[in-house]
Amino acid sequence: MEEFACFRVPQSIFYGRKAFANVGREAAERGGKALIVSDGIMEELGYVSECRQYLQEQEVASAVYLGVHSEPTDQYVSESLEMLEKEGCDLIVSLGGGSCIDTAKAIAVLASNGGYIGEFMGGRRIADKPPIPHIAIPTTAGTGSEATDVTVITNTANDVKMMIKQPAFMPDVAIVDPLLTISSPKSVTAATGVDALSHAVEAYLSKNSHPMTDTAALSAMGLIADNLLTAYHDGGNLDAREAMSLAAMQAGMAFSNASVCLVHGMSRPIGALFHVPHGYSNAMLLPAVLEFSKEHCIDRLADVGRIFEKENSHLSNEECAEIAVASIKKLCMQLNIPNLKGWGIDEEAFSSAVSKMTEDAFISGSPANNPRVPARAELEALYHACYDYQFASEEKVK
Structure with a gap:
């Protein structure tokens, strides 16, 4: 190597069967009310209610946003951020595929830095305030978004997928439980x-x-x-x-x-x-x-x-x-x-x-x-x- 390199990962990674059960304790260390960013399928499978139960056991309240119906858009980010602020949530739990996790990454940064998510594309704006805590829980084995400082959000005004990469977008905690992927068709x-x-x-x-x-x-x-x-x-x-x-x-x-x-x-x-x-x-x-x-x-x-x-x-x-x-x-x-x-x-x-x-x-x-x-x-x-x-x-x- 001619120059030094950097390797960034989440602060904590829980991996393996039944790792999901750690979400309550990790959330309790970071806040008092979580916004769960997920989708209708995860709710139907019972994963959302299971997540809320783990949080409740650790006396962490929760609200749920289930509006992620496709790959993440700036509209989803706006809607879920509005819910986070309305509900007074101070941390985020993303539960689902990469779309849910990427949406949550954007919310975590905007909640503390404000503005429009597209402002951060290409490094035009750097998040100078720490994001609110984010616990990422993937239910598919694909994007790896739980362990990246990248989010990809579609600008619905011009149909451009905005690839945004900054350290602030890295989740604090990744919980990777293969039991959650069994339901994947x-x-x-x-x-x-x-x-x-x-x-x-x-x-x-x-x-x-x-x-x-x-x-x-x-x-x-x-x-x-x-x-x-x-x-x-x-x-x-x-x-x-x-x-x-x-x-x-x-x-x-x-x-x-x-x-x-x-x-x-x-x-x-x-x-x-x-x-x-x-x-x-x-x-x-x-x-x-x-x-x-x-x-x-x-x-x-x-x-x-x-x-x-x-x-x-x-x-x-x-x-x-x-x-x-x-x-x-x-x-x-x-x-x-x-x-x-x-x-x-x-x-x-x-x-x-x-x-x-x-x-x-x-x-x-x-x-x-x-x-x-x-x-x-x-x-x-x-x-x-x-x-x-x-x-x-x-x-x-x-």
């Missing part, structure tokens, strides 16, 4: 699993990677390679669910400290304009982007290939890099990941949006971290290639 398990894989792969390939992020990323990739298909086909397999929960958190730690790359830069505009869930859009793009980048990261991509096919670890780096791309394409097929066309996006509408998506991808800054940084024309061509990309095809993206 196959489609969610697939999408969030490949989302975690894309986080780990991009963190490892990023120009900003360093030894600590490499350790987390490699561990996450190994866990995903060994357990994602099992969790997908047998959702009740708790060992596989536990491994995927750990992998998602490790991948989150890795990319939060090393940054993501071209996949995420391209993915956010697709989500903002065509409302494709983030995990799916990452999965749709990952194999094609790796083909595009391969010649500029042979050695690192070879390490990925050796994780997926340990029996072929003796092969050359060039051969193992090919294995990495082929293995991830095969995994996407096995998980029934559709391409953009298969998702139902109209081709004419997609083509018309390519110019804006390309601009928004570059503005995010993520493509600059990629081993191969595309020119504008290359990025536009890559968007077009991804529209009807065939995971079974041997055709390479040039």
Whole structure:
């Protein structure tokens, strides 16, 4: 390493089966009334009432915001912040997928710093006051948002996903209980699993990677390679669910400290304009982007290939890099990941949006971290290639 590196994680991490029960004690140490940021599905499953019970046992009052119906928007942030202030809450518990956690991150910062969440995009404004305490509890194994200082909020006025990264957005406590992921349906398990894989792969390939992020990323990739298909086909397999929960958190730690790359830069505009869930859009793009980048990261991509096919670890780096791309394409097929066309996006509408998506991808800054940084024309061509990309095809993206 030529320069020093930084590795930020939550103050406390509770991981493992029945870790959920720690929420009451952790909340009591940080405040007297919690706003639980969640969604209707979590309420139906009983997780919200269970959370309120744990809080009540520690004499912590609670209010509940269940308005997160999709990927997080500035509207959700505004609504939940208004509820927090009206109810007099002094801490936040996020319970759900990455959308709930990202919404809560924004509330925690705005509650003490004020303003509009978009002001913090690109470092234009730095949170100079500590956020109110935030306990993050994921119920999917994907985003790793419980262990990152990143939030992604859609600006509903211009359909731009605002990627905001500052230390203030890091949750104080992460509670990762694999028992909460048992209820995830196959489609969610697939999408969030490949989302975690894309986080780990991009963190490892990023120009900003360093030894600590490499350790987390490699561990996450190994866990995903060994357990994602099992969790997908047998959702009740708790060992596989536990491994995927750990992998998602490790991948989150890795990319939060090393940054993501071209996949995420391209993915956010697709989500903002065509409302494709983030995990799916990452999965749709990952194999094609790796083909595009391969010649500029042979050695690192070879390490990925050796994780997926340990029996072929003796092969050359060039051969193992090919294995990495082929293995991830095969995994996407096995998980029934559709391409953009298969998702139902109209081709004419997609083509018309390519110019804006390309601009928004570059503005995010993520493509600059990629081993191969595309020119504008290359990025536009890559968007077009991804529209009807065939995971079974041997055709390479040039």
